[in-house]
Amino acid sequence: MIRSINAVVFKRSFLQARLFCSYTRPDNSIQDLHVYKLNKKISHLSKTGQINEARALFDQMEQKNTVSWNAMMSGYVKRREMAKARKLFDEMPQRDNFSWNLMISGYVSCHGIGFLKEGRSLFDRMPERDCVSWNTMIGGYAKNGRMDEASEVYLMMPERNVVSWNAMVTGFLQNGDVAGAIEFFERMPEKDAASLSALVSGLIRNGELDEAARVVVRFERNEGGKDNLLQAYNTLIAGYGQRSRVDEARKLFDQIPVCYGKGKGRDGRFERNVVSWNTMIMCYVKAGDIVSARELFDQMMERDTISWNTIIAGYVNVLDMDEASKLFCKMPNPDILSWNKMIAGYAQIGDLDRANDFFGRMPRKNVVSWNSVITGYEKNEDYIGAIKIFIQMQVEGEKPDRHTLSSVLSVSTGIVDLLLGMQIHQLVTKMVIPDVPINNALITMYSRCGAIIDARTIFDEVKLQKEVISWNAMIGGYASHGHASEALEVFKLMKSFDVQPTHITFISVLHACAHAGLVEEGRRIFISMATEYGIEPSVEHYASLVDIMSRHGQLEQALDMINGMPFEPDKAVWGALLGAAKVHNNIEVAQVAAEELIRLAPDSSAPYVLLYNMYADVGQWGSAAEVRKMMERSNIKKQAAYSWVDSSHC
DNA sequence: GTAGGGTTAG
Numbered sequence: 001m002i003r004s005i006n007a008v009v010f011k012r013s014f015l016q017a018r019l020f021c022s023y024t025r026p027d028n029s030i031q032d033l034h035v036y037k038l039n040k041k042i043s044h045l046s047k048t049g050q051i052n053e054a055r056a057l058f059d060q061m062e063q064k065n066t067v068s069w070n071a072m073m074s075g076y077v078k079r080r081e082m083a084k085a086r087k088l089f090d091e092m093p094q095r096d097n098f099s100w101n102l103m104i105s106g107y108v109s110c111h112g113i114g115f116l117k118e119g120r121s122l123f124d125r126m127p128e129r130d131c132v133s134w135n136t137m138i139g140g141y142a143k144n145g146r147m148d149e150a151s152e153v154y155l156m157m158p159e160r161n162v163v164s165w166n167a168m169v170t171g172f173l174q175n176g177d178v179a180g181a182i183e184f185f186e187r188m189p190e191k192d193a194a195s196l197s198a199l200v201s202g203l204i205r206n207g208e209l210d211e212a213a214r215v216v217v218r219f220e221r222n223e224g225g226k227d228n229l230l231q232a233y234n235t236l237i238a239g240y241g242q243r244s245r246v247d248e249a250r251k252l253f254d255q256i257p258v259c260y261g262k263g264k265g266r267d268g269r270f271e272r273n274v275v276s277w278n279t280m281i282m283c284y285v286k287a288g289d290i291v292s293a294r295e296l297f298d299q300m301m302e303r304d305t306i307s308w309n310t311i312i313a314g315y316v317n318v319l320d321m322d323e324a325s326k327l328f329c330k331m332p333n334p335d336i337l338s339w340n341k342m343i344a345g346y347a348q349i350g351d352l353d354r355a356n357d358f359f360g361r362m363p364r365k366n367v368v369s370w371n372s373v374i375t376g377y378e379k380n381e382d383y384i385g386a387i388k389i390f391i392q393m394q395v396e397g398e399k400p401d402r403h404t405l406s407s408v409l410s411v412s413t414g415i416v417d418l419l420l421g422m423q424i425h426q427l428v429t430k431m432v433i434p435d436v437p438i439n440n441a442l443i444t445m446y447s448r449c450g451a452i453i454d455a456r457t458i459f460d461e462v463k464l465q466k467e468v469i470s471w472n473a474m475i476g477g478y479a480s481h482g483h484a485s486e487a488l489e490v491f492k493l494m495k496s497f498d499v500q501p502t503h504i505t506f507i508s509v510l511h512a513c514a515h516a517g518l519v520e521e522g523r524r525i526f527i528s529m530a531t532e533y534g535i536e537p538s539v540e541h542y543a544s545l546v547d548i549m550s551r552h553g554q555l556e557q558a559l560d561m562i563n564g565m566p567f568e569p570d571k572a573v574w575g576a577l578l579g580a581a582k583v584h585n586n587i588e589v590a591q592v593a594a595e596e597l598i599r600l601a602p603d604s605s606a607p608y609v610l611l612y613n614m615y616a617d618v619g620q621w622g623s624a625a626e627v628r629k630m631m632e633r634s635n636i637k638k639q640a641a642y643s644w645v646d647s648s649h650c
Numbered sequence: 651g652t653a654g655g656g657t658t659a660g
Contacts, residue, residue, distance in 0.1 A: 039651045046652095070652040077653090101653040135654040166655035194656040201656065234657045278658045285659095309659050337660060368660080 031063060039067050046075025070098050077106035082115065100126045101133050108140025116144050135163045142171025162190050166198050173202025182215065191223070197231040204239040212236060226270035230256065234275045241283030253280045278306045285314035309337050316345035321354075340368050347376020352385065371403045378407050383415045402432045409441035418449035436462075440469045447477020452486075459490075466499045476508040484516030503535055510544035514551060522548040539565075543572040550580030555589045571600050582610055590614055598634075605636045 038061055045054035058064070058072045069092040076085035089095070089103050100122060107119030123129065123137055134157040141150035150171050154164060165188045172181035185191075185199050196219055203212035216232050233256055240249035259271045277300050284293035297303070297311045308331045315324035328334060328342055339362045346355035359365070359373045370393045377386035390408050393400065400408075405428050412421035425442060428434055434442070439462045446455035459474040471494045478487035491509050494501060501509075506529050513522030526545050529535045537545075542565055549558040558577055562569050574596045581590035594607040601607075608631040615624035 036651065041651090043651050067652055072652095074652055096652095098652055103653090105653060130653095132654045137654095139654065161654095163655045168655090170655060192655090197656045199656095231657050236657095238658065273657095275658050280658095282658065304658095306659055313659065340660080 035061070035063055035065055035068065039065075039071050042068065043071040043074070046071060046078065049079075051075050051079060051081075066092070066094055066096050066099065070096075070102060073099065073102055077102055080106070080110055082106055082110060082118075097126075097128065097130055097133070101130075101136055104133060104140075105136045108136060109143065113144065116140055116146075131157070131159055131161055131164070135161075135167050138164060138167040138171065142167065142174055145175060147171055147175045147177070162188075162192050162195065165190070166192075166194050169195065170198045170202060173199070173206060176206060178203065178206050178208055178211070182211075185215075191228065193228040193231050196228050197235050200232045200235045200239075204235065204242075209236075209239045209243060212239060229270050230273060230276070234273075234279050237276065237279045237283065241279065241286055244287060246283050246287045246289070249280060249283045274300075274302055274304050274307065278304070278310055281307065281314075282310050285310055285317065288318065290314050290318050290320070305333065305335055305338070308334070309341065312338060313341050316341055316348075319345075319349055321345050321349055321351070336362070336364060336366050336369065340366075340372050343369060343372040343376065347372060347379065350380050352376060352380055352382060365398065367398055367401050367404065370398055371401070371407060374404060374411075375407045378411050378414065381414060383411045386411045387420075400427065400431065402428075402435060402438055405432065406437050406441045409438070409445050413441070413445045413448045416449050418446075418451055421445040421449055436465065436467050436469070440467070440473050443470060443473040443477065447473065447481070450481065452477055452481055452483065463493075463497065466497055468499055468502055468505070471499055472502065472504045472508065475505060475512070479508040479512040479515065482515050484512040484518065487512035488518075488521070501533060501535075503529075503538060503541070506535065506537070507540055507544060510541060510548065514544060514548045517552060519548055519552045519554070539567060539570050539573065542569070543576055546573050547576040547580070550577050550589075551583070553580075553584050555581055555584060555586050559589055559592065569596070571597060574600065578607060578610060582614060585614070585617070587614055587618065587620075602634065603636065605631065608636065 038057060042054045042057055045051070045057065054072060054075050058068065061068060069088060073085045073088045076082070076088070085103065085106055089099060092099065104119045104122050104126075107115045107122065110116075119140055120137070123133060126133060134153060137153045138150045141147070141153060150168070154160070154168055157164065165184070169181050169185050169188075172178075172184060181199060181202060185195065188195065196216070199215060200212045203209070203215065213236060216229070216236060219232070220226070220229065233252055237249045237252050240246070240252070253272075253276060256272045256276055257270065259269075277296060281293045281296050284290070284296070293311060293314050297307065300307060308327065312324050312327050312331070315321070315327065324342065324345055328338060331338060339358060342358045343355045346352070346358065355373055355376050359369060362369060370389065374386050374389050374393070377383070377389060386407070390400075390404070390411075393404070405424055408424050409421060409428075412418070412424060421442075425445075428438060428442070432438065439458060442458050443455045443462075446452070446458065455474065455477050459470060462470050463474075471490065475487050475490050475494075478484070478490065487509060491501070491505070494505070506525065509525055510522055513519075513525065522545060526537060526541060529537050529541065542561070546558045546562060549555075549561070555577070558580075562573055562577065565573075574593045578590055578593035578597060581587075581593055590611060594611045597604070597607040608627055612624050612627045612631075615621070615627065
């Protein structure tokens, strides 16, 4: 009823406005149309992030109207560049309510109390506040965790509409007041599609998925009819998907009627729309069920970019790049995200040529595209390739972000290039606020490059964050440079900071013990893994302990331990034993270890060579010749690093 | 063509 009255009023005022315009300014209509078109263009450029292009157009316009200024301001507000938006706002010849509301909404959506206050100050100075202004303030206070002030605004405003009520519901939920939100919702005088979905999505974000489902059932029963239900259903389906409850998601999806043919997807009708399909496909993709996802995708009558990107991402995630590639070729208008996903996929399977090919063919790139290809090269250990792309990125003027810098730090670590690492560190200081991954990458880079003191400096700055990766990086750094006592000191510090060690921590700590010859300490720590920390030692930990014991000459004990291991010993275990047996000239143990190594890695010459040299050392030339024959029979070529002639014979 | 509340990818 209200809607139809509004429609009539709107239509009439629109006609009057048109009559008025054509009557008073007949010669300007062409000019007006021109301004209108340029405004539309500015708005489009602003929306798609092409802010500089928008500004160039805006500056070129000979005649501007208030909408031109507003559209330009809106571009800056979207990017939260409030200083630039404010400059326009202060300069513009005439401001309407749109201009004021735009600025207020920009300020209150920025993070920080200063911005909120600036928004409020504009709100207070605004000549004629309308419902939008008041609603914006409700949303602003709610987003900043100030529900009391939001309620105050709500009570003071002269007239409320459904947006005001929805903003309050959202506010309660943003601040964790589930009961308050439900109570407020029940008492609302009017509800629209956004009301129910605000409640449902907010409840899900508060971990109340089942309560959200109950609310929808109640709404269906009490409000009668199925209006405004679709969005809530879609949200619930997504909620089930996020919690891996795919069957329940599918049950809801099947409850939404399908209507093929004319009138499809009309507003307010309870019919599956493209979002319902996309969401259900996403549930299957998340669950790893690409077959069901594809089945639905093929049944869709109309697909949008999200449908395509979701199914392509599904194939990429299960590393099935051929199917992803086929779909990408069929996709009508791939966007940056589609391209980025293909690059990341090919990089993941190590096909850098294809990744690079897609990267080169992209019509437009963003920072994620650059990052995907740089990370691809880095993960595949093509460090020079990664640096080349990073340099190209600078040349083309794309600004690196924290992900770029983190990747290039890993590159510096990979090629052990301290100078490069330090340069990237400088960029980090200039360009981003370091986060946990960046700090860890810095610690790893410095310690791997031997600048252990610099690594420690950063570690000392971040250790209070108690991120286990930082601790592991520091302990690993000390251990790999033979600073055993420092590694153990940080390990002790870690315990006093109540940071729970991981299996990686223990690999480094045991490694340190091996270097320092700390047999008892090593054994004690090894045992404590299971007893104190509940971490079952893996084969790598066993290899470390074997290393510790056998280096110390406890070869037989080490052998006993290997035989008692809960799993098959690997090359590292036997290798450690063989190496130590060589050092301690224990031929019996060496023989066992070498045989096992030959069994596990028949192509390797190292065990033969070691054994040969040991026999030769003690003058057992017969056995030595036997080993040499065995090796020749197995058709093994000796590696350059090993010599048949031990220096002691020369 | 520009402002307030709300579903799907990354």
